[in-house]
Amino acid sequence: MAQVLEFKLPDLGEGLTEAEIVRWLVEVGDVVAIDQPVVEVETAKAMVEVPCPYGGVVTARFGEEGTELPVGAPLITVAVGERPASGADDTASEGSGNVLVGYGTSEAPARRRRVRQERPVSGGSATAVTTREGEPPASVNGQAGGSGTDDGPVPVISPLVRRLARQNGLDLRELTGSGPDGLILRADVEYALRAAGQGATAAEPQPRVPQAPSPALASRSSAPAAPGEIRTPLKGIRGAVADKLARSRREIPDATCWVDADATELMRARAAMNAAGGPKISLLALLARICTAALARFPELNSTVDAEAREVVRFDHVHLGFAAQTDRGLVVPVVRDAHARDAESLTAEFARLTEAGRTGTLTPGELTGGTFTLNNYGVFGVDGSTPIINHPEAAMLGVGRIVPKPWVHEGELAVRQVVQLSLTFDHRVCDGGVAGGFLRYVADCVEQPAVLLRTL
Missing domain, CATH: 2.40.50.100 (RNA polymerase II/Efflux pump adaptor protein, barrel-sandwich hybrid domain)
Structure with a gap:
């Protein structure tokens, strides 16, 4: 059968x-x-x-x-x-055993019935609600004091929920989650915190009191749109980007410096490379090669801050992220070991990851683990920007558009191809001297590509 x-x-x-x-x-x-x-x-x-x-x-x-x-x-x-x-x-x-990371494909366990405690609406006593695992409960559940496992990770809906509990000294093992299979939701933690503040216990649950949530604790449920409003949920990739950018601004004391550079010789060098035959070399690949050479000289910027340990963690490899705009939002694919790649290899990897970003086939592993980010916002036709650091990295190099401008070259006024470069950096990992030295070296390589020969 x-x-x-x-x-x-x-x-x-x-x-x-x-x-x-x-x-x-x-x-x-x-x-x-x-x-x-x-x-x-x-x-x-x-x-x-x-x-x-x-x-x-x-x-x-x-x-x-x-x-x-x-x-x-x-x-x-x-x-x-x-x-x-x-x-x-x-x-x-x-099962085949070949599904995805961390997922076992053995026979599904039989569904168990369990009793949930329903929260009273207006001060009444709790009543039991029987549900099947994997089905939503009849009412929101999550009082403190529920039984929990003694070992192993506590299942929560998101890292935000875990951080919220930790910041308020709440033991997640004392909660009974209202999500599928006992998953602890944000509402469960918020309810437990309010109950604790009112002196409530698991045996004597208190009524839920309406409370305006802070931005950090905003509910996922969308408010009804007022006339003339269009509300778009911040979820998926867009939601993750929003959370990451907000966290970067909240946690990283950033500063930005910038410089104009004459990119005429870099453009000529690229044209000569591509005229010699073989795969075409992209401008982004040359800028990436310049970045990795600069990071070798100023390794302080290829790092991250471990805030809990109060340590700066420096990396001996460069996993170079690059910002890419897609229909689903901003993504930052990562070129692994960019410091060990030549311009041709970098060009091919940029092209592969960019196409994967457009088609939505980037894997989680291709979007994480970066140590430094290159942001070419010049493709949008703008000259400059003060980009937000891609948390938890320590710096980001921004590149504006390359356009003809009046420039003093060899003592005479001439029309040259000029680009604005900006570096946003975490002031905890270095001071302005290091950041300025990095950016000046990048500008020197843009103006005189032969400078790179020292590192090849």
């Missing part, structure tokens, strides 16, 4: 805890093969096609397109064939 198996949203790696359903790739009643993609989701890092480890007939789907689901929430159920005798191979029902 057929066996119905439940496939849940897997752990997508890189600490991601939720994803938005962008597009279903299967319908109820479709026959799916093992490891066939069944849904396309958007995380805070990238678009991902999620393959199902079971082969059989799709019997149910959970969530409409546009719905956000936490890791571990049901995605689909699949009816697979009869289970073979013990010891026989059963890839259809046991």
